[in-house]
Amino acid sequence: MPPETLRQLLKRSPETHKYDYGHVLVVGGSPGMVGAPLLAAEAALRAGAGLVTIASHATAADKLEKRVREVMTLRLPADLSAAVDELAAFIKRRKVSVVVIGPGQTPDFAALSPALLSKIRIPVVIDGGALGAFQGKLENLKKAAHPLILTPHAGEFQKLTGAKPPTGREQLRRVTAQFASEYQVTLVFKGHHTLVAHPDGQVYENTTGNPGVATAGTGDVLSGIIAALLAQVPDTAQAVEAAVYLHGLAGDLAAKAKTEPGMIASDVIEQIPMALAEKQ
DSSP states (O other), X not given: OHHHHHXXXXXXXXXXXXXXXXXXXXXXXXXXXXXXXXXXXXXXXXXXXXXXXXXXXXXXXXXXXXXXXXXXXXXXXXXXXXXXXXXXXXXXXXXXXXXXXXXXXXXXHHTTHHHHHTTXXXXXXXXXXXXXXXXXXXXXXXXXXXXXXXXXXXXXXXXXXXXXXXXXXXXXXXXXXXXXXXXXXXXXXXXXXXXXXOTTSOEEEOOOOOGGGOSTTHHHHXXXXXHHHHHHOSOHHHHHHHHHHHHHHHHHHHHHHHOTTTOOHHHHHHHHHHHHHTTO
């Protein structure tokens, strides 16, 4: 159960260091969209990741370096093949635990995603712009030798599959379960009572969250939380379900503090520690 998983996060040994809680790498950010990877990175830190790095191309990296504090940055070459090689080397050299690809990515930047999947062996959260890189290339997902977590909303899921997702709840559960099973991924279908479909066909329906979470950047926050919990919880299914639950619970606390129409994505990040504290 998600609450029990979250309670386990609060039990830390005195004799630990930051690498014990994972190094999350966020690959994203483009001119005009540097906030997206920053939200994901800050959410990962608040959810307990020991280190977080944002990798982006030069123009976006320049802007990010003026805004980050605890988050590190990695400047990528413009050539996509060289960028993939640089990312793969960095992941190995800096002991990266989980990769998030997609926040704030343009289609040109996101095009590196399929090649990156083939070069690494750690969990990958595919969000935002990176989802579009697999449109018409879903077979690439089956080739991954590591856990993949896809986090589309209804529109992104339609682009991925070419079919509009059903509106009926039970039918939607069947469709998401079928997708997760066919492509052997964990599918986080974002929306009212977000669904988490696992590779074995099991589906978890989340119970936290509110309409105030439907605001720009909260999807990036969710990706960061998922990555942080994947870095700390050995079981992928438990980590993702707990992350979705925590994201919604932080959103509920943010709504109480700011109201549903008044809350923004960074308010959700601020409430992550309080949401964790509720699970003591």
